[in-house]
Each structure stands twice: as C-alpha cells, then as structure tokens.
Amino acid sequence: MEDRKIMVHVKDLKKNFGKLEVLKGMSIDIAEGEVVVLLGPSGSGKSTFLRCLNQLEAATAGTIIIDGNDVTDKHIDINAVRENIGMVFQHFNLFPHKTVLQNIMLAPVELKKMTKEEAKDKGMQLLKRVGMEQKADAYPSQLSGGQKQRVAIARALAMNPDIMLFDEPTSALDPEMVGEVLSVMQELAAEGMTMVVVTHEIGFAREVADRIVFMDGGYIVEQGTPDEVISHPKEERTIDFLNKVL
Amino acid sequence: MLYIVETYGAMLLRSLGQTILLTLLSLLFAMIIGLIFALMNVGRSRIFNFIGTLYVDAVRGVPLIVLAYFIYFGIPAGIKSMGIQDFRLTALSAGTIALAMNCGAYMAEIIRAGIESVDKGQMEASRSLGLSYGKSMRLVVLPQAIRTMIPSIINQFIITLKDTSILSVIAFPELTNTGKTIAGNTFKVLETWTIVGLMYMIVIIALSKIAKRIERRVNRGR
Numbered sequence: 001m002e003d004r005k006i007m008v009h010v011k012d013l014k015k016n017f018g019k020l021e022v023l024k025g026m027s028i029d030i031a032e033g034e035v036v037v038l039l040g041p042s043g044s045g046k047s048t049f050l051r052c053l054n055q056l057e058a059a060t061a062g063t064i065i066i067d068g069n070d071v072t073d074k075h076i077d078i079n080a081v082r083e084n085i086g087m088v089f090q091h092f093n094l095f096p097h098k099t100v101l102q103n104i105m106l107a108p109v110e111l112k113k114m115t116k117e118e119a120k121d122k123g124m125q126l127l128k129r130v131g132m133e134q135k136a137d138a139y140p141s142q143l144s145g146g147q148k149q150r151v152a153i154a155r156a157l158a159m160n161p162d163i164m165l166f167d168e169p170t171s172a173l174d175p176e177m178v179g180e181v182l183s184v185m186q187e188l189a190a191e192g193m194t195m196v197v198v199t200h201e202i203g204f205a206r207e208v209a210d211r212i213v214f215m216d217g218g219y220i221v222e223q224g225t226p227d228e229v230i231s232h233p234k235e236e237r238t239i240d241f242l243n244k245v246l
Numbered sequence: 247m248l249y250i251v252e253t254y255g256a257m258l259l260r261s262l263g264q265t266i267l268l269t270l271l272s273l274l275f276a277m278i279i280g281l282i283f284a285l286m287n288v289g290r291s292r293i294f295n296f297i298g299t300l301y302v303d304a305v306r307g308v309p310l311i312v313l314a315y316f317i318y319f320g321i322p323a324g325i326k327s328m329g330i331q332d333f334r335l336t337a338l339s340a341g342t343i344a345l346a347m348n349c350g351a352y353m354a355e356i357i358r359a360g361i362e363s364v365d366k367g368q369m370e371a372s373r374s375l376g377l378s379y380g381k382s383m384r385l386v387v388l389p390q391a392i393r394t395m396i397p398s399i400i401n402q403f404i405i406t407l408k409d410t411s412i413l414s415v416i417a418f419p420e421l422t423n424t425g426k427t428i429a430g431n432t433f434k435v436l437e438t439w440t441i442v443g444l445m446y447m448i449v450i451i452a453l454s455k456i457a458k459r460i461e462r463r464v465n466r467g468r
Contacts, residue, residue, distance in 0.1 A: 056370050083376035093371035097389050107375035110385065152371075159376060 004031040007163055007194045008053065013062035015048055022048045024218035025062070032162075033192045037205040039229075040215035041241055046198040049215070050165050053196065054085045067162060083111065086156030090168040092148040094140040094155070100127065101136040104155045113159065126154035130184050146177030150184055157188075164188065166197040202245060206230050214238045247437045254428050261424035262445055268341055268420060269407045275346035276406070280353025285383070287358045298354065305351035310412050314344040318416040337418035345413070349406045356402060360395035361387055393464055400457040404450055411446075421445060 008030035015023040023045045030036050038046040051057040053064060055071050055078055064071050069081045095103050104123040108114040114122060127133040130150040140148055149169055156164060166185065170178045182204050189195055189208050199205060205212055205226060212229040214222045214237075222235045233239045286298035305313070318340035325333040335343075364387050372382035414423035425442035429435045 054374055056374065079373075079376045079378050082374055085374070087371075087374040089367055089371060091365075091367055093365070093367035095368065095371070095386055095390075097393075106372075106385065107377060110381060111376055155375070 004033065006030070007032045007034075007067055008196070009063070009065040010053075011063040013049070013052060013064060014060045015045070015052055015057060016060045022218055023052070023060075026215075026218075026220060028213065028220065028223075030194065030196065032194055035189045035193075035195045035197065035208055035210045036213060037209035037211070038196065038198045038213050038215055039200075039202075039205060039241070040221075044215040045218045046215050047167050050087075050167050050196060050198055053163075053165060054082050054087060056087075083107075083113075083159045084161050084163065086159065086161035086164045088149070088152050088156050088164065088166045088169045090171050092140070092145075092152045092172075094148055094152055096140050099137050099139055100132065100143070100151050103140070103151060104158045107155075108158050111159070119158070122158060123154070126157055127151070129157075129187075130154045131180075144177060145173045146180045149173065149177075149181045153181075153184055153188075163194045163196070166195065166199065168198050168200070170199065170201060200245065202230060202242075214241070216241070247434075247441070250428060250432065250434055250437050250441060253432075254424075257424060257428070258421070258441065258445065261419055261421045262449070264338075264418070265407070265410050265420040266449070268338065268345065268410045268413065268418070269403075271338075271342045272345035272349055272406055272410075273403060275342065276349035276353050276402075279346060279350030280357050283350070283354035284357035284361065287354065288361050302351045302354050305347055310344065310348050310409055311415060313348060314341065314413055314416050317344050337413070337416050340416060341410070341413040341418045341420075345406060345409060348409070349402060352402055352405075353399070356395055356398045357391070359398075360391035363394045364390045396457075396461045396464060400454065400461070403457070404453065407450060407453070408446065 006029050008028070010026060010028045013023055013026040014021070026045075026049060028036075038049065040046050048057060052059050053066065053071075055064075059072050062072070066081060067084060069076060071078060071081055094100075095106070098106065101120065101123050104126060105116070105119040108119040108122065109116055113119075124133060124136060127136055130153055132147060132150050132154065135143060135147065135151075140151070143151065153169075169185070170181050173181065178201065182201060185195070185197070185204070186208050197205075197209070207226075209226050211223060212226050213220055214229055214233075214235070216237045222229055222233065222238050229238065230242065233242060283298045283301050286294040287302075289295070308316075318335060318337065322333055322335055361383075368386050368390065369382055372386040373379070377385070410420050411422035413420060414426065417423065421442055425438055429438040432438065
C-alpha cells in the first residue's frame with residue numbers, strides 16, 4: 001500500500017457546530033483504490049468527517065488535501081475539486097423535477113464536460129451498469145428506494161470522479177433493497193474506485209473494506225483490516241459498539 | 247345602468263386597460279425586486295441578509311397610499327428643493343414604482359419561503375457534483391420552489407390588481423378614479439359602483455381561472 005498514491009490526506013481536522021465540537025482532531029491518509037469504511041455510534045462524527053472532505057461542511061481547523069488540492073484553502077476552486085469527488089446521500093437527493101437520465105446528464109452538460117449526446121451515452125452506460133437502463137425516462141417519484149439509490153450512484157459517477165463518498169447509503173432503505181445497492185458498491189470497489197463509506201452494514205464492511213476506521217466522540221478510536229477491527233477489536237469502545245450491532 | 251354603459255362604456259373600458267397596464271408593469275418589476283431580495287435573504291452574506299430584511303420590513307411597514315404620496319409628491323418636491331426644476335414623474339411611473347416596491351416586498355417573502363421549502367439535500371447534491379451556488383439555485387432549487395410558490399404568487403397578483411385602485415389618489419386614470427368621475431357627473435352612484443365592481447370581479451375571476459390552468463400544467467410530472 002505504501003507505494004500507492006495518497007488520494008486523501010487529512011491532518012488534525014476539527015469541526016465545530018457553534019459550541020459543539022464534533023471532530024476533535026482527525027488525521028488519516030487514504031490511498032488510491034482503497035476502500036475505507038467508517039464505523040461508529042451515531043453522533044461520533046462519521047458523517048461530518050465525510051462532508052468535510054468535499055467541504056459541504058467547512059472545516060474549523062486542520063488540513064484536507066484531496067488528490068493534491070488543499071480544499072480548506074479559501075482561494076481554491078472548490079467546484080472543480082468537487083467534480084472529482086462523487087457523493088451518495090442517505091436520502092438519495094435525486095432532483096424530483098428531472099427524469100432519471102436528466103439527473104445524470106445535468107452536471108456533465110452544465111459544466112461543459114460533455115455534449116448532450118455524449119452525456120446521454122454516458123448516462124445510459126452508467127444506468128446499464130447499475131441495472132436501471134429501463135427506467136431512464138422515469139421520474140424519481142416513480143422509483144423504489146433501492147432504485148433511487150442506484151440512480152444516485154450513477155449520477156455521482158457521471159463526472160468520472162476518482163473518489164466516491166457514501167453517507168449511510170442504505171440506512172433509508174427497506175431491508176429487501178439493501179442488497180441491490182451494496183452489490184453495486186461492491187462492483188465499484190472491485191473496479192478499483194477509491195471509496196470512503198459510512199455505513200452500519202457490518203457484513204459489507206467485513207467483505208469489501210480494505211480498512212475499517214472505528215470512530216467515537218470525534219476521534220478515531222481504532223483502525224485496521226476488517227479482521228483486526230471487527231473480529232479482534234482491542235479497544236473497549238469498539239468491543240462495546242460491535243456487541244450492540246452484531 | 248344602461249345609460250352609464252352607453253355613455254361611459256368606452257371610458258370605463260379604457261380605464262380598465264390602464265388598470266391592467268399598471269398591474270402588469272408593477273408585477274413585472276415586483277418579480278424582479280422580489281427575486282433579488284429573496285436571494286439576498288437566503289444567502290449566507292450577513293450584509294445582504296440585513297439589506298433584504300430591511301427592505302421587506304421598511305416597505306411592508308408603510309401603507310401603500312403613503313408610499314404613493316411619498317413617491318408622487320414627496321420625491322419631486324425634494325428634488326426641486328435641491329434646485330432641479332424640471333423633474334417630473336408621471337402618475338403612471340410613480341404608480342408603477344409604488345406598486346412594484348410594495349408588491350416586491352411581499353413577493354420577496356413568497357420566493358424566500360418557496361426556496362426554503364426545498365429540501366436542503368437538493369442544494370447539497372447539486373453542489374457535490376461541482377455545480378456552483380448560482381447554477382444550483384437556478385437549475386435545481388428554483389424550479390422546485392416555483393411549484394410551491396405559484397398559489398401565493400397568484401394571490402399576490404390579485405391583490406396587486408386591486409391595489410391599483412389606491413392609486414386613484416394620485417390622479418392616475420385607472421378604473422376606480424374613472425368611477426369617481428362618472429359618479430360625480432351623473433349622480434348615479436349605486437349604478438356606477440356596481441358596474442365598476444363587476445368589472446374588477448370579471449377580470450380577477452378570469453385571471454384566477456388562467457392561473458389555475460398554469461398551476462396544473464406546472465404540477466404535471468411531479
């Protein structure tokens with residue numbers, strides 16, 4: 001892993017919401033192609049950490065360097081950096097006034113990365129990849145939760161990002177739809193995508209993650225391979241948490 | 247009644263035209279004013295927030311009739327006292343400014359509420375794709391906000407149409423002012439105001455019917 005390019009470099013990241021300190025100094029390096037799963041109780045700062053990476057939340061202190069760009073720098077073109085970071089949300093956040101295909105085409109066309117025809121081809125290709133090509137002209141309201149999330153993944157991939165962030169992508173889904181979303185994510189991981197995933201799916205974490213990061217109270221408590229963290233946790237808080245969810 | 251229609255029909259229709267002209271002009275500018283101040287209010291800049299709130303509070307805090315007097319009589323008097331003699335505001339432009347400012351303040355609140363009714367995740371998803379704040383607002387948030395805004399905007403249109411009658415005080419020849427003239431000339435007070443009232447009513451009912459149709463069309467495919 002040492003010889004791989006560092007895609008995400010975070011040093012002493014702190015984030016406050018008013019007086020509440022959510023991240024109390026986090027440092028982590030994530031290599032190209034690595035799949036990192038963040039585990040931890042709610043309120044531990046996992047989602048906040050993820051949202052700091054693409055600056056949906058501005059960091060209070062610390063450094064975040066994504067693929068060589070310091071995103072905490074005020075003078076950086078954050079929109080250009082975000083093109084390279086796809087994000088998938090818990091509540092899908094598809095654009096309800098646009099069709100499935102239009103959802104995917106919006107960013108590439110508006111940001112002039114592709115012509116309409118190219119974006120359409122790319123969109124159909126992505127929809128095929130997530131098994132949704134027959135729903136290209138449907139509106140989001142006509143889809144099930146699992147279908148929505150697969151479309152959201154396709155939309156996030158449309159700008160050809162090098163990094164994908166997943167913020168509890170299966171938490172809002174009915175249980176029978178979790179599998180279809182996880183299998184799309186698993187394929188993505190197998191293709192070598194750099195992924196940072198916040199999830200409560202321990203099974204997915206064990207199978208797909210290269211590294212598990214266990215967070216609590218705004219700190220990284222413990223990290224390592226799935227075998228180390230999930231099967232042989234060392235820290236009291238990790239053991240406690242795993243006992244509750246397993 | 248027939249006598250008034252026969253003698254003053256053309257005059258009434260002409261003044262109804264003036265009323266509609268005044269309404270349309272005011273609404274056009276009110277939409278622009280409303281959008282500008284609404285965007286100021288929902289943005290993150292404290293200075294813009296302050297300006298936006300100040301405008302809405304100031305204009306909503308003054309009765310339309312006072313605003314009309316201020317613009318039609320007050321401003322030219324002020325400019326004259328500064329030594330500029332030939333400054334003039336027509337009743338139409340003063341009326342349009344007063345109505346547009348007034349309606350613009352309410353429109354700003356309607357648009358702000360509409361924008362805020364759109365789930366925050368929409369802006370976040372759009373920004374996460376690399377689209378700028380402005381593009382996200384224009385392509386993702388506003389098209390959704392418009393749907394919730396339409397009933398309130400139609401309501402505001404109707405209020406503005408009726409508020410044009412207040413501008414009879416600055417001698418603008420709109421429908422109510424013409425009604426006053428006719429009632430004064432003929433002493434047929436009941437008949438005159440019945441006709442004037444019916445004319446407003448017909449236009450407003452027609453307007454709401456058209457608006458309902460637009461609302462249905464916009465909501466399709468939701």
